[in-house]
Amino acid sequence: EVQLLESGGTLVQPGGSLRLSCAASGFSFIDYAMSWVRQAPGKGLEWVSVISGRAGSVYYADSVKGRFTISRDNSMATVYLHMHSLRAEDTAMYFCAKMNSQAAASHYYESWGQGTLVAVSS
């Protein structure tokens, strides 16, 4: 059974930094791209970033480009989201998701975690 467990969400001040983690199990981690998707309070789902299985390709939404960095440790089956220069509009539940293939240009999200909450406020 695929399991994705996010952690690291907390209250942070504007301009601050945070690192989210997603520990994966139940599948061959290196064979799948991984994404972060967020949901702001009362809003819908927004793709944030994706990383290919071997970490050779990464992509970011324009809203986070230059501020967020995605990475993965295949030996630990964990994907990370390093968040800098945080803004109030980054407040959201952040979900980790397993893609349908190894490529960063994968199509859809086969499995999701339950999310970790990031609140940006002074």
Added chain:
Amino acid sequence: EIVMTQSPATLSVSPGERATLSCRASQSLSSNLAWYQHKPGQAPRLLFYDAGARATGVPARFSASGSGTEFTLTISSLQSEDSAVYYCQQYNSGPRTFGPGTKVEIK
């Protein structure tokens, strides 16, 4: 960026009745569309990909169809556990974008 819209925003249906959800794209997707179910406090769940291919474990009362710019998710006989928000998501081109969701309520 492809813009996705969904209608209605909220759908109130009695148990056992049919629920029909619509999803439209700002440009043709061919069949590059997925549907997800999201219940409060839970992980979203993939229901369909490639517009109509059922994901593992999805009950047969759920079906999906469409191509181009118009897509439909149907729940043939609504059960109480189907109360959720349903999202469509395109993967035809550019950043993967989601629709705003349709909230299905049990009447």
